[in-house]
Amino acid sequence: MTLDSVDVRGWSPDRLLKAGMALVPEHRRIFNDLTVVENLKVGGVTASSSERASRLDEMVELFPVLERKWTTSAGYLSGGEAQQLAIARALMSKPRLLLMDEPSLGLAPVLIDVVFDLIGKLRAQGVTLLVVEQNATRMLGASDRSYVLRSGEVVIEGQSAELLAQPDLFDAFVGGSHD
Amino acid sequence: MTELLQNLVDGLGRGSIYALLALGIAVIFGVMHLVNFAHGELITVSAYVAYWLIQGGRNWYVVVPMIVLTATLTSIIIEAVAFRWVRGAPDFTMLLTSFGVHFLVQAAFVMYVSASVKTYARPTWIADTYNIAGINLEIVDLYTIGATIVTLAITVWILQKTMFGLSLRAAAEDFDAARLMGVKSDRVIRGAFALSGVLAGVASVFWLMRSGQATPSAGEGPMLKGVLAALIGGLGSMPGAVVGGLVLGVAEVLLRAYLPGSVASLTEGVVFVLIALLFIFRPQGIINVSHAERV
Numbered sequence: 001m002t003l004d005s006v007d008v009r010g011w012s013p014d015r016l017l018k019a020g021m022a023l024v025p026e027h028r029r030i031f032n033d034l035t036v037v038e039n040l041k042v043g044g045v046t047a048s049s050s051e052r053a054s055r056l057d058e059m060v061e062l063f064p065v066l067e068r069k070w071t072t073s074a075g076y077l078s079g080g081e082a083q084q085l086a087i088a089r090a091l092m093s094k095p096r097l098l099l100m101d102e103p104s105l106g107l108a109p110v111l112i113d114v115v116f117d118l119i120g121k122l123r124a125q126g127v128t129l130l131v132v133e134q135n136a137t138r139m140l141g142a143s144d145r146s147y148v149l150r151s152g153e154v155v156i157e158g159q160s161a162e163l164l165a166q167p168d169l170f171d172a173f174v175g176g177s178h179d
Numbered sequence: 180m181t182e183l184l185q186n187l188v189d190g191l192g193r194g195s196i197y198a199l200l201a202l203g204i205a206v207i208f209g210v211m212h213l214v215n216f217a218h219g220e221l222i223t224v225s226a227y228v229a230y231w232l233i234q235g236g237r238n239w240y241v242v243v244p245m246i247v248l249t250a251t252l253t254s255i256i257i258e259a260v261a262f263r264w265v266r267g268a269p270d271f272t273m274l275l276t277s278f279g280v281h282f283l284v285q286a287a288f289v290m291y292v293s294a295s296v297k298t299y300a301r302p303t304w305i306a307d308t309y310n311i312a313g314i315n316l317e318i319v320d321l322y323t324i325g326a327t328i329v330t331l332a333i334t335v336w337i338l339q340k341t342m343f344g345l346s347l348r349a350a351a352e353d354f355d356a357a358r359l360m361g362v363k364s365d366r367v368i369r370g371a372f373a374l375s376g377v378l379a380g381v382a383s384v385f386w387l388m389r390s391g392q393a394t395p396s397a398g399e400g401p402m403l404k405g406v407l408a409a410l411i412g413g414l415g416s417m418p419g420a421v422v423g424g425l426v427l428g429v430a431e432v433l434l435r436a437y438l439p440g441s442v443a444s445l446t447e448g449v450v451f452v453l454i455a456l457l458f459i460f461r462p463q464g465i466i467n468v469s470h471a472e473r474v
Contacts (some may be wrong), residue, residue, distance in 0.1 A: 029356035
C-alpha cells in the first residue's frame with residue numbers, strides 16, 4: 001500500500017492523516033456525547049488551531065445542515081445528518097485522499113442522494129476518493145475507476161463507464177444487487 | 180434545622196473529597212476501561228511527602244502544592260511503569276494490575292519506611308469553626324468545598340474547551356474512532372493520568388490535613404470511597420462521579436448523625452447495604468452512560 005509512492009503500511013493514523021489521508025469509517029463512528037462542532041474539532045486534531053478554525057468555516061459552507069445543529073449532541077442527529085457529520089469530520093484534516101467505508105449504508109434513498117451529491121462535490125474540488133460501496137450501480141456512475149472484490153481478491157477492474165456498459169459481466173459477480 | 184445544615188455542610192465537605200477521587204477514577208476508566216484500585220496510592224505517597232516536609236519544618240503553604248505535585252507525578256509514573264504494559268488487555272488483567280500496584284506500593288512503605296503510623300502536625304486552624312447565624316461550620320469543610328468547586332470548574336473548562344479535553348472525551352466514548360481521527364493514544368492516556376493525579380492531589384490535601392498521619396495503607400479508605408462513588412454515579416460518567424461522591428459523603432454524615440445510637444457504629448455497613456440496594460434497583464448508577472438513541 002503506497003501513498004505518493006511511499007509505503008505507508010504500519011503507519012499510525014495520525015501520521016497518515018498528516019500525510020493527507022483520512023477515513024470515513026463504516027457505521028460512521030461519530031462521537032455521540034460530543035456536539036457537532038466538537039466532533040469536527042476532533043477530526044481536525046492533527047491540524048494547527050488556526051487551520052482548524054478556517055476548516056470549520058469551510059464545513060459551515062459545505063454542510064449547511066450541520067451548521068443548524070452546531071451545538072447539538074451528535075447523538076441526536078438523524079442518520080443522514082450523522083453521515084454528513086462523519087464525512088465533514090474526516091474532511092477537517094483536509095485530506096487529499098479520502099477513504100469512505102459504506103457511506104450510504106442504512107440511509108433512506110433521499111439521503112443517499114445527498115451523500116452522492118457530496119461525493120460529486122468533493123471530486124470537483126480535487127479530492128481523491130476511495131469508496132467501498134454496496135450500491136454498485138450508483139457508485140459506478142459516480143466514479144472514474146471501479147474494482148469488484150470477491151473474497152478479498154480483485155476480480156474485475158476498469159473504467160467505471162465501461163463496466164456500467166457491460167451489465168452481464170457485472171451481474172455475474174454482483175449477484176443482482178443492481179437497482 | 181441548624182444541626183441538619185451543619186451536617187449537610189459536613190457531608191458536602193467529605194463528599195467533595197470523594198467526588199474528586201471518583202472523577203479521577205472515571206477519567207481513567209473512560210480512556211482505558213481500567214477501574215484503578217491503585218488510585219489510593221497517590222494519597223499514600225502524598226501522605227509521606229507531607230510527613231517528611233512537615234518533619235523538616237516546612238509549613239502548609241509549601242506542603243499543599245507539593246502534595247498536588249506528588250500525586251500528579253505518582254499518577255504519571257504508575258501509568259508509565261505499570262499500566263502502559265497492559266493497555267488493551269482484558270479488563271480483568273488491568274484490574275489485577277491495579278491491585279498489584281496497590282499492594283506493591285503498600286509493601287514498599289512497610290519494608291523501606293515503617294509499618295507504624297507516622298503523625299505530623301495538622302494545620303492549626305483545622306478544628307476551627309465559623310459561626311454563621313447560629314450555625315457552626317467547620318472551616319476545613321468550607322475550604323474543601325471551595326477548592327473542589329474551583330478544581331471542578333477548571334476541569335470542566337479543560338474538558339469542554341481544550342483539544343486535550345475534546346480528545347479525552349472522544350477517546351472515552353470510542354477509543355478506536357478517536358485514534359482514527361488522529362488522537363494520539365499515548366498523549367491522551369498520559370494526560371488522563373495526569374489530570375486524575377491533579378484531582379487526587381487536591382483531594383489528598385484536605386484528606387491529609389484532616390488525618391494528620393501517614394501509614395502504608397493511608398490511601399486505602401479514600402480509594403474505596405472514590406471507587407464506590409464512581410460506581411454510584413455510573414462508572415464512566417464524569418458528572419455521575421461527582422454526584423456520586425457528594426451523595427456518598429452526605430449519606431455517611433447523615434447516617435452517622437441520625438442512626439439510633441446502638442447501630443451508629445454500623446454506619447459503614449449501612450452505607451454498603453444502601454449501595455447494594457441502589458444497584459439492585461438502578462444497576463446503571465445514578466447517571467446513565469448509555470448513549471442517546473439515534474433517530
